[in-house]
Amino acid sequence: MTVKTQDDEYSALTAAGNTVYVYEAPVRLWHWLNALSIVILAVTGYFIASPPPSVAGEASENFLMGYIRFVHFATAYVFTIAFLVRIYWAFVGNHHARQMFKLPVTDPAWWSGIWQELRWYLFIVKLPRKYIGHNPLAHLMMFFSITLGAIFMIATGFALYGEGAQEGHWSHMIFTSWVIPLFGQSQDVHTWHHMIAWTFVWFVMIHVYAAIREDIMSRQSMISAMISGERTFRE
């Protein structure tokens, strides 16, 4: 088969019945590890702000708040390291691995894709377009909620962590020393870490719903693509 232009390649690849390898193993592994850490971080984070009812007994016999915070911080390290590895993979992986980190804002096709997707979700158009990678609307949401969101949570999270770890700890040097002065004081950093935590909850609700719905209704496989890495096209 001779491939002449990209469009040709696109339509050839997305022909019904075709299967394309899209998400490489590190991307898939990151996806599920990231999903798991976000769930743990959101739950433990909620309990850090609104702790469960007091436990009885001597203080030295209990360490409930300590454990909740420990799980939050340990998961935060997993989340952060996984994110760094994911960034590394954006450089060495296939071009789908880079998609999450940049928005093709100069590409009119991308904008029209967003418009098309919006109309698809509003039941105006009957058939969605086919995409080898993320659809433009999902792409937009992932970039803001996850790419930027993770950077924000890591910066503010480690800034708060460095307050307890204190001067001399790497987190204090790299984050606390400038994030706290940037916000003015620690309390606003807590408040915004907490507010942006909720945007992750919103993202997950919509993302999981959309993934399941698209799996059933769109013209390509979804959930299995994030498991095997292979996307199969229908119709």
Place this chain on the structure above:
Amino acid sequence: MSIETFYEVMRRQGISRRSFLKFCSLTAASLGLAPSFAPKIAHAMETKPRTPVIWLHGLECTCCSESFIRSAHPLAKDVVLSMLSLDYDDTLMVAAGHQAEEILAEIRKKYKGNFILAVEGNPPLNEDGMFCIHGGRPFVEVLKETAADAKAIISWGACASWGCVQAAKPNPTRATPVHKVITDKPIIKVPGCPPIAEVMTAVVTYMLTFDRIPELDRQGRPKMFYGQRIHDKCYRRPHFDAGQFVEEWDDEAARKGYCLYKMGCKGPTTYNACSTVRWNGGVSFPIQSGHGCIGCSEDGFWDKGGFYDRVTDIKQFGVESNADTIGATVAGVAGAAVVAHAAVSALSRARSGSNDQNNGGK
């Protein structure tokens, strides 16, 4: 006239050599220095000409001065205060009126570039500074003039450091912290409403004896007193880690002295020395008397939501609600939208599915 040394001033004030040496070791201890520093402090005080301090008052409530004169180490207070009152502090000195203003002018001339300017309160900038008048002129003018001749500036309290209550929204007089008005001098912020007396005397003593500014953090506060949060050294911290909290002001947990986190204690976000130095000569501090920290040494603490809320309101959105209310509301709307969308999707799919069948399916 040659300038007296600190030691000479102290002796003239009737302080014995023995007391003087005690003061030196006390100061070394309160600054967190090794005992070997006591003789160094003594030597410096014996040989160095004393640095005069001018203490100006802007828009403030005098709680900084009130705290200062209650310094627990009586020696430190006597020493520093006598050194200060010799110069200029309009609420503490004996002189008044024109006589007082002459002293100010004289010190500025005589010690040009050599005196420390301590500012309590801040200048309001609206209406050309007319909301605070000092000797018949807007305070902001006096501040700028005096600062121009000073070696360094100490910003006493939350007012001078951040703005405090007079700068709280909507800040009708446009009260402005000192560092936003004076930008060409080293400024040491000693925030708190008021700051702890011992912290104040120690900062002054450090600067007078070592002739340099204590090490500051990024926000200009001396690290030795503002390097840690209340929460890092709070004696109720074991209850925090255990998960034992006061839930109501009059509950059993309150009587047991559990952690005040759920009552909105701002200890986890407040940098100050209250939980180590404490107040009134180490007698107590707010948390020890059963009330959470209100974060009085932090920037804008009046505008950060309730003193009694753990998750405080976000004011930026116009409506006063906290992250949990906003978060849960949007999540609720999103959840309802998802359910509705799923229902419509299922319906439209069922309909198009039957169409497909009519057309022979696929």
